[in-house]
Amino acid sequence: MNILVFAESQHGAIKKSGLEAVTYAARTASQHQGTVTCLVAGVDENVASGLGAYGAHKVLKMESHPDALGLSDALSEAIAATQARLVVLAYDALGRHLAPRLSARLGAALISGASGLPEIQGDTLRVRKSVFSGKAFATLECSTPIKILAFSPNTLAPEKKEGTAEVVSFSPATRNSRIRVIKTEEKQGEVALPDAEIVVSAGRGLKGPENWGIVEDLAHALNAATACSRPVADIGWRPHHEHVGQTGLTVRPNLYIAIGISGAIQHLAGVNQSKVIVVINKDPEAPFFKAADYGIVGDAFEVVPRITEAVKKLKAGA
């Protein structure tokens, strides 16, 4: 079976979600004697061939870096060129544009947000995904000739081995979106929440935006992203994109630290797939403790700075 995988790049390097995608495709291929071809844009020859270490056999390298519409065109052409039967990509912000467009264009079944590797038997592919905002898992099945599998970021860690991939230059016909970007603002030095391995999140218990320093300090020490509960974003203490939960972002980091968040069901729905949850709350009855792996009943303003110091010590020693 031929697998085509898309690996997104940024500033000349493949993003972590892209390395995850290649690993995901390689692991799937190894069960089914498949070949893995990877489409990349905006990286040099070395970076492209380096994807061999993650399991790509061949890399289609585009010189230009088109927008989402153009990338969907490039992927359609690559699917035809490689006769791919399975397309693998990360279901992140860009994946949410690409995967459904390909599905509609090719009449190909799309399973989005997969949370494990697929089982493939004959023409049928089955995979699990999280539904009801983390309150359940569903197993989905499809059997169209071409299938699109968009896994949820942080489903598996990139696996680097030995090897280089053959790099072929690829120049598909791509359209440009007619949507004009008037202005782009990028906050420097921040870890993006959707891809973060560690998230430090805080709620109304912090009392006001001026107190977020202790949260940011801990996040810096851990190289983590910051997040918040919904009321905190609603009152404008923190930006909307930090709001996690059922009506905000769903995150699944390796470590989620909740500070001064009560743990309402709608908040838990967006974070309960985190591998390890730490709760710091001054109320021993806070419902969040029931969903936690580690808990501290205490005042955030006293506890958090001491944790930050201990993390710094650990990192300095390591």
Next chain:
Amino acid sequence: MKILVCLSKVPDTTSKISFTDNNTRFNSQGVQYILNPSDEWYALVRAIELKEAKLAESVSAVMVGGAEDDALLRKAVAIGADTLYRINAQPMDAYSVARMLADFIKTQDFQLVLTGRETIDYNGGEVPALLAEMLGWELASPVNKLDIVEGKARMESELGALTQVLEADLPLVISAAKGMADQRIPNMWGIRNSRMAVIQVVEPQPVEPLVRFVNYELPPAKGQVKMIPADQPELLVDLLHNEAKVI
């Protein structure tokens, strides 16, 4: 300019999730349904605000669903929508839902189609880009702020640390996310209107779903939480490093 808002129904956020028929079906017994929050709070309310500001002629709402969903759909009129359509089919997957919506939209003259960013039940987030592709329209997603300036859509889109200001001609599909508007509680007048609202029922061409739900599972119960004394927070760092191995 006419706006169409796509509304889906989802179990209330506090619903207990369980399954029947050997875990092959969602158990809807005792479940209270609501409009998907991002469809109602952001997409629908912003569309109504644009109409109130005379930047849109009318606001219609559409749902792919059965007659049992009519009461929920009427809530859109209570909040301020003008016209209601129900595409008469049970939603089976995102592809077939988008296909039925696209077929319907092609028979009408909407210039702006608003959806939510994703539903809180099946969490697909697929419908917006499926629709755009099926209609041959551009897609802006996710959109946190929306204005209409000289007949064009002016938008702000937040993606992690990146914020973009976008401008697009119509027609356009937009997926609405937090920040676009605030939830509105229907007033007495709206509720009275909604009781009399007529729902136009559209019979779709049948569409085969491409994805089947085989079965469901509940996540395993969480183990016991390990409590750390507040006067020894350093112990937490030690456990995260040596026991959980996450830092």
